[in-house]
Structures are given as structure tokens and as C-alpha cells.
Amino acid sequence: MLEIKHLKKHFGGVKAVDGSNFTVKEKTITALIGPNGAGKSTVFNLVSGILKADSGEIHFKKKEITNWQPEKISNLGISRLFQQPTLFSNLTVQENLLLALEKEDTKFWKNLAGKNNVSKEQKQLVKKTLELVSMEKFEQKLARELSFGQKRLVELARAILKPHSFLMLDEPVGGVNPKIRKEIATILLRLKKQGETILLIEHDMNFTLGIADTVIVMDEGKVIAEGKPKSIKKNPKVLEAYLGE
Ligand SMILES: Nc1ncnc2c1ncn2[C@@H]1O[C@H](COP(=O)(O)OP(=O)(O)OP(=O)(O)O)[C@@H](O)[C@H]1O
Ligand SMILES: [Mg+2]
Known part of the structure; x- marks a missing residue:
């Protein structure tokens, strides 16, 4: 590949x-x-x-x-998770993930201008992807309120979310x-099983x-x-x- x-x-x-x-x-x-x-x-x-x-x-x-x-x-x-944390701290988990769904060139400004252009399907997809990493309860939390490991799970969700x-x-x-480490290992093995x-x-x-x-x-x-x-x-x-x- x-x-x-x-x-x-x-x-x-x-x-x-x-x-x-x-x-x-x-x-x-x-x-x-x-x-x-x-x-x-x-x-x-x-x-x-x-x-x-x-x-x-x-x-x-x-x-x-x-x-x-x-x-x-x-x-x-090709979707990527960076070594350094890259979530926007003052946006919610949901907002951070929705940003990833927009086309690279327009996403930031469009989202700052308002959320009216976000579809129900996109919100549903964000929710489902958060469920994959067991972070659905944190959807409306600000990124800065999360622990380091929780941020990593959200970033992993963001990498998976984009079509890739x-x-x-x-x-x-x-x-x-160690607990989240184990969770991530399980998630990655599951993704491989699904053909990733x-x-x-x-x-x-x-x-x-x-x-x-x-x-x-x-x-x-x-x-x-x-x-x-x-x-x-x-x-x-x-x-x-x-x-x-
Ligand atoms: N933008 C940059 N400007 C100058 N030097 C750089 C830059 N990026 C990396 N380097 C240098 O290139 C070398 C390789 O760095 P790289 O970040 O790829 O290593 P790594 O294997 O990812 O290390 P780590 O396990 O610490 O993350 C290092 O010596 C680093 O200092
Ligand atoms: Mg490195």
C-alpha cells in the first residue's frame, strides 16, 4: 500500500x-x-x-x-495522528471532530462563522466514532477539560472519522x-479486523x-x-x- x-x-x-x-x-x-x-x-x-x-x-x-x-x-x-496534541482547547469534543469533516481549505472559517452547515448525518457520524473509542459521554466537554489520555482518544477518533x-x-x-493504552490496542486490532x-x-x-x-x-x-x-x-x-x- x-x-x-x-x-x-x-x-x-x-x-x-x-x-x-x-x-x-x-x-x-x-x-x-x-x-x-x-x-x-x-x-x-x-x-x-x-x-x-x-x-x-x-x-x-x-x-x-x-x-x-x-x-x-x-x-x-491518508489520515494521521500527530505526536503533539492538536485539539482546539476552547472547542468542544464534538466541534473538534466536526472540523475534521470539512474540506481542508474552507473548514476553519466556515465553522467559525456558524454551525448551520453541519448536517444531522455528520453529527451522527461524530457520535458513532466517539462510541468507538468510548468517549461519547464527553462530546459536549471542552477539549481543555479532558485528561491527556482522553485527548488522545479523541484525537484517535478524529483520525478515524475522516474517510481514509x-x-x-x-x-x-x-x-x-495503562488502562487507556490497553483500550487503544483493542481499538487498533478491531480496526485491522475491519480491513484498515x-x-x-x-x-x-x-x-x-x-x-x-x-x-x-x-x-x-x-x-x-x-x-x-x-x-x-x-x-x-x-x-x-x-x-x-
Ligand atoms: N523541523 C526540523 N528542523 C530541524 N531539525 C529537525 C526538524 N524535525 C526533526 N529534526 C531533527 O531530525 C532528527 C529526526 O527527528 P524526528 O522527529 O524525525 O525523530 P523521531 O524518530 O520521531 O524521534 P522521537 O522518538 O523523539 O519522536 C532529529 O535529530 C531532529 O532534531
Ligand atoms: Mg517523533
Whole structure:
């Protein structure tokens, strides 16, 4: 579904992504792991078009999408959860999700101007998606009133809500308590069962190894290992990259 070929991106002297190659198969959960600063989020930013690659190629569903505009990539069906929280704190959970349903270029101003253009169907969809992450009770709460883990669940709902065929999640359980962590693992496995393709970045090895079909390990901008969770766990190169952190 996604193919990364010889991808490179540097920031000044820092080779954040240094000739990475990997593929993500349809209807699987693939985990991208590696020490801090390995280049994982930069790969996500390149795939979603937020950053422009220096060289290399990105293919999605056999189409080359390297350096396309973010809106165009999003409209292809690539949905994303950011590493940093991105909810509007003074809007309700429902309002935050409704914003995600609008077309990228007009959504913000249209929604600020009034909510009359929100359809019953859209509201229904928001409610159903919140139920998926067990957050329906918080629909009318302001985002700033939620705990960190609850915000993460709402952000996950927002990523699922948009029509998509590929989910990219940057540390969905980073800083989240064990109970919500477990909930998120269950949600992701359920989504996979429903035919979704998921690429996730995660530091928690147990979480990753528990749900991923394939694990890709990055270190210093390069892919140093790729395989099934069990083999990755024992891979000397991987152990060295982590212990050398
Ligand atoms: N916008 C930027 N400007 C300058 N340097 C950047 C920028 N984004 C990332 N970098 C650098 O590129 C390298 C890779 O960063 P990246 O955020 O991709 O790592 P990561 O694997 O996601 O790390 P973490 O696990 O800590 O989130 C780091 O050395 C980082 O400092
Ligand atoms: Mg990161």
C-alpha cells in the first residue's frame, strides 16, 4: 500500500532521514520504532506532505505522491495522528471532530462563522466514532477539560472519522496510562479486523510487539531491521541501537 524508496531529508547538517526504504502491506499493522531522533516523525511528515523530501520516492497505492501538497495527500485517504496534541482547547469534543469533516481549505472559517452547515448525518457520524473509542459521554466537554489520555482518544477518533484507507499514528499511547493504552490496542486490532491499514510509531516495545504484524526499526535516519515482532526482539542490531541510546 505504501512504498518508501531511498527517501532522504536533512535539516542543515542533520541527516534526519538518510536513504530509508520500506513498505507497508495492506490490511496490516506495521510499527515504526527506533530511538529518539531516529527520523520516524520526519518520515511521517514526508509521507503526509508537510515536509518536502530532498530525494527519493513515496508511492501510495502504486501512485507516486512524493512532495504532493498535504491536502491532496489527505484527500487520497491518508489520515494521521500527530505526536503533539492538536485539539482546539476552547472547542468542544464534538466541534473538534466536526472540523475534521470539512474540506481542508474552507473548514476553519466556515465553522467559525456558524454551525448551520453541519448536517444531522455528520453529527451522527461524530457520535458513532466517539462510541468507538468510548468517549461519547464527553462530546459536549471542552477539549481543555479532558485528561491527556482522553485527548488522545479523541484525537484517535478524529483520525478515524475522516474517510481514509490508511492510518498513520505517531505515538498513539505516548504518555497515556495503562488502562487507556490497553483500550487503544483493542481499538487498533478491531480496526485491522475491519480491513484498515495502520502504520504506527511507538516507543513502548510491549505495546508494539503485542499488536504489530511487521516491525520496521530506524536508527540515525536509516532502516536497520525489518521483520516479525519476535525476530526483531532478538535482533542484535536493534538491541544495540536501543542500548546505545
Ligand atoms: N523541523 C526540523 N528542523 C530541524 N531539525 C529537525 C526538524 N524535525 C526533526 N529534526 C531533527 O531530525 C532528527 C529526526 O527527528 P524526528 O522527529 O524525525 O525523530 P523521531 O524518530 O520521531 O524521534 P522521537 O522518538 O523523539 O519522536 C532529529 O535529530 C531532529 O532534531
Ligand atoms: Mg517523533
